[in-house]
Amino acid sequence: MRDPADGAPGGDERQVRGPVQRKGFGLAPTGWVDPRGRTLGAWAFAANRITGLGLVFYLYLHLGVLTTLLWGAHAWGRFLGVATNIVFLGLDVVLLFGLLYHGLNGVRVMLVGTGFVTDRQRALWWAGAAIGTVVLVGGASHFLGGR
């Protein structure tokens, strides 16, 4: 990929401020974790993309795991033996975090994108963070509390 500073107008400034998000495009994945000139919205966007990709990966992992149901009660029982392991339950908490972040940030993006709340992006993000934290703590204690 071409370096933006290679002779392009404003290239020097772009090196300092980081990648620009152009109208009609999202930030390219190479710029998701670039810390230069990042706002809360830019970090929220990158986290939304990363959690989204994680959830797509989980969708196929989930379908693969559920396939063991086709092999009968014994195979499913063996899977449950692994799934109730503390490490696996910890991954359930990570999954819950991904779902909460992606879902609550998605609500924020939709409210802003549809024009309902265009000037409260940061407040919406923090509200989502507060709600998500409460639900995550409750969910985690439920997942791990049975052990």
Added chain:
Amino acid sequence: MRTEPGISEREPFATQTRVWRWTALTGVALLALVTIHMIAHHFVVEGIGGLRTYRQVLEYIGNPVIFAIECIFLVVVTIHAMLGLRSVLFDLNFGPGARARINRGLVALGVVTVVYGLVLIGTLASRA
């Protein structure tokens, strides 16, 4: 890979808008469907992690209402996932030809995913 496509090479604004609306619409539906799915699979049954035994899974999926909800969930989550993947891939600024191939590939992947999921759900429901 293109780094700076010209205006004429970019995806039409109407298509971008349509994709955004479908992503938002399926996202809203998923808020309800994922909540139902998570509660049903982790917060209803007593036991570690709230996970169901083989017999409990078959009884659960054998319920016609649950069966319908799970089928709708599968279709909606797959559409949302494919649109999300499409957005990430399109952020790489590919040219029109590559974008068309990505579109076809994601439609094929989505169809395979839904068909496999429906076969899985249907097979389990038939065993109930």
